[in-house]
Amino acid sequence: MFVARRMKKKIVTAAPSASLFEAQRQMREHTIRQIPVVSEDGTLVGIVSDRDIRAAVLPTDMVPGFTIGEAEKFMKNTPVERVMTRKVVTATLSDTLEDAIVLLHDFRVNALPVVDAAGKVAGIITRTDVLEAFIDALGVGEISSRLEVVVPDMPGTLAQLTAIISSFHVNITSVLSTRHVDIGKRSNFFRVATLNVGPIRKAIEEAGFEILDPSKFLLP
Amino acid sequence: MKRVAWIYHPDYLLHSPPFEHPESPERLVAITDHLGKAGLIDRMVVVTPEYPEDTDILSVHDRDYLNRLETACRRGDLTLDSEDTYLNRHSFNVALLSAGGAISGAKAVAEGTADRAFCAIRPPGHHAGPDVGMGFCLLNNAAVAARYLQARHGVGKVLIVDWDVHHGNGTQNIFLEDPSVFYFSIHEHPTFLYPGTGRRWEIGKGKGEGTTLNAPMAPGAGDAEYRTTFEQTLEPAVERFRPEVILVSAGFDAHRDDPLADLMVTEEGFRFMTRHVVALANKFCGGKVVSILEGGYEPSSLTSCIEIHVRELLEE
Ligand SMILES: [Zn+2]
Numbered sequence: 001m002f003v004a005r006r007m008k009k010k011i012v013t014a015a016p017s018a019s020l021f022e023a024q025r026q027m028r029e030h031t032i033r034q035i036p037v038v039s040e041d042g043t044l045v046g047i048v049s050d051r052d053i054r055a056a057v058l059p060t061d062m063v064p065g066f067t068i069g070e071a072e073k074f075m076k077n078t079p080v081e082r083v084m085t086r087k088v089v090t091a092t093l094s095d096t097l098e099d100a101i102v103l104l105h106d107f108r109v110n111a112l113p114v115v116d117a118a119g120k121v122a123g124i125i126t127r128t129d130v131l132e133a134f135i136d137a138l139g140v141g142e143i144s145s146r147l148e149v150v151v152p153d154m155p156g157t158l159a160q161l162t163a164i165i166s167s168f169h170v171n172i173t174s175v176l177s178t179r180h181v182d183i184g185k186r187s188n189f190f191r192v193a194t195l196n197v198g199p200i201r202k203a204i205e206e207a208g209f210e211i212l213d214p215s216k217f218l219l220p
Numbered sequence: 221m222k223r224v225a226w227i228y229h230p231d232y233l234l235h236s237p238p239f240e241h242p243e244s245p246e247r248l249v250a251i252t253d254h255l256g257k258a259g260l261i262d263r264m265v266v267v268t269p270e271y272p273e274d275t276d277i278l279s280v281h282d283r284d285y286l287n288r289l290e291t292a293c294r295r296g297d298l299t300l301d302s303e304d305t306y307l308n309r310h311s312f313n314v315a316l317l318s319a320g321g322a323i324s325g326a327k328a329v330a331e332g333t334a335d336r337a338f339c340a341i342r343p344p345g346h347h348a349g350p351d352v353g354m355g356f357c358l359l360n361n362a363a364v365a366a367r368y369l370q371a372r373h374g375v376g377k378v379l380i381v382d383w384d385v386h387h388g389n390g391t392q393n394i395f396l397e398d399p400s401v402f403y404f405s406i407h408e409h410p411t412f413l414y415p416g417t418g419r420r421w422e423i424g425k426g427k428g429e430g431t432t433l434n435a436p437m438a439p440g441a442g443d444a445e446y447r448t449t450f451e452q453t454l455e456p457a458v459e460r461f462r463p464e465v466i467l468v469s470a471g472f473d474a475h476r477d478d479p480l481a482d483l484m485v486t487e488e489g490f491r492f493m494t495r496h497v498v499a500l501a502n503k504f505c506g507g508k509v510v511s512i513l514e515g516g517y518e519p520s521s522l523t524s525c526i527e528i529h530v531r532e533l534l535e536e
Contacts, residue, residue: 143354143389145414169303194304195347195355195386195414196242198479214412214482215440 001097006133007114007123013038016045016081020053021072023080036113037084042120044113046084056083090115093122097133100125139174144191148212149204153186157209161188164203170194187212222507224533225334226264227321228252232342234310238298241306242480242517243343243356251340251513254523260530265334269321269341272364277319279367280360280394285351289315289358300353311343315358318343322361323368325510329465330373336498336509336533338470338526344514346388346469347415355386355415362469362512363394366401369465376400379463381454381497382407383446384471384514385481387418387434391469397428402461404454406446408474408481409436433457442476442484443492450496458500465508466501472516472525480517490525494532509533 014023014035023035027050034049056078057071091100091112103112104127111126135141151157158177165172174191192200201211233245255261277286292300293312300307318341325337345362347355362380369375380395382388382405395401403424410416424432435449472478474485501509511533516522 139416141416143415143417145416146412191416193302195480196304197414198242199240213439215438215484 001133002093003091003095003097003100003112003114003125004093004123006097006100006129007091007125008129009123011036011121011124013121014048014080015040016084017079019076020056020078020080020083021075023048024050024053024075034111035080036088036121036124037080038121044088044090044115044119044121046081046086047088047111047113048080048084049110052083052085088113091125093117097130101130104130137174138176139191142173142191142193144173144193145195145197147190147192147197147201147204148214149188149190150180150182150210150212151186151188153180153184157186158188160207161190161204161209164207165190165192165200167203168194168200170200221263221534221536222335223333224264224530225267225325225328225337226261227267227269227325227328227337227339227341229269229317229321229341231310231314231317232321232340234308235314235343236308237306238308239306243515245342246519247516247522248340248342250519250523251526254527255530258527260527260534263534263536264338264530265328267324267328267334267337269317269324269339271313271316272320272323272368276323276364276368276371277316277359279371280350280363281348282351285353289353300358302354305353305356305358311358315343317341318345319359319361319364322365322510322512325512326365326369326373326465326467329508329510330369330375335507337511338530338533339510339512340526341513344384344471345390345512346382346384346471346514347386347390349390349393352390354390356515357390360390360394362388362467363391365467365510365512366395370400375464377402377461377463378465378467379458379461380404380467380469382469382471382514383474383493384469385474385478385483386414386471386515387436388469388514389415389417392418392422392432392434395428396424396432397426399424399427399431402431402433402457402463404433404435404457405469406435406437406449406454408441408483409438412439413481431461437474437483439482440484443486443489446474446485446489447492450493455496455500458504462504464505465510466497466505468497468509468511469514470511470529471514472522472529475516475518475521475525477518477521478516480515487521487524487528491528491532494529498532498535
């Protein structure tokens, strides 16, 4: 999946000359925490976050006798280009969702402006968008039961398991396969659209696989 | 000793699975045998359930859904939508009679022919929504009984206590925005068990915000965790809500021997829960409790738990 599928396309941007006051107003109105700063032709030149603005106002705030009125005046007179981050971590339209997840994690940012080949902003993808993608992928909230099967780490086991599940005419709504703590094993998680998982569990065990007992999850 | 209505109909056995399935007529056969031998049915007020009025079913379910269900049964479909909810040609009528059983229990209590009621009915109901049957459920019996009490007996506020091990997603959806019906469910955590809903922050919507309460239990939880939840979570909520009647969606599949879930509740847990609900009913609503059977799939624990449940309702 590409970031274009999950990014927000209708985005709020600010001109470099826009005031901190205006940027903060926009953030509050749209309940967002950062705004890409773009030049007249739409080229990304920076990004300004609510933290950048707070950090810029805070020092003046600590000057003795500095009033709220003066803070507002300062914010109205200061353009975002004075406080914005210029080295922006971006995603490109051809990046995948996995790229975006790694970028958000490794560069410790909350949002990635998504730029096209010409460097113009096409959208923005945030940590929230990525979490939404995970919620969908995990099948959370879909009417289903969960199975966790521990299998030897070798080709063909997942196919065997899905064949068993399909023999019960039950839909699989989500599949996740991860490394197991024991070397040479994998954990496979399925969400299946049935209440009646007993017979499926039994068939999987009879085929020689290990079903993990959920009550054991709590043990250290 | 209290007068407890016993709601049962032999036609409940006609809804039977076309393939191996845990929700089978044998569940009710085991229950009636066991309670009969224990001499308990003789000490209850026997009430024969009747088919409900259309309006009582339509207060919960869409006409289109009822038509679809009836057609599917008549056509000979083996399942409804999902593979786990089976049908035979009797299922539509039995589902109506099951909802009718919940109504009969509610009626006996509302009119005073009994102090309490135990409805030994099937198919179960708490997964069924206004326009959908799922998870072995066709019509939402508890929801129909709640609406019946409000429409026909001037009852304002109804509390539904759902201790089936699965979350009653159908019941929750039906009353999600309705402040007059408080839905409390204690169940195995949705990450591990069907249907995957009933997280602790699902508390109702709009006007109904605050009259839905979910207590998900981690796999392996048992009597102690249930007791704490009833005392510390349910009780204060009931104090605030002040119900006029308490309905129980009484499933017994949280029992340690039940094959469908991973909880460790014992007979003593069900004794405690029944006693606690009876005490709340005595305090707030003249002792009115209508208990409606939901799940419970292991015959031995199912029958021993229901015996205890009925004895506690009798306050013998
Ligand atoms: Zn259940």
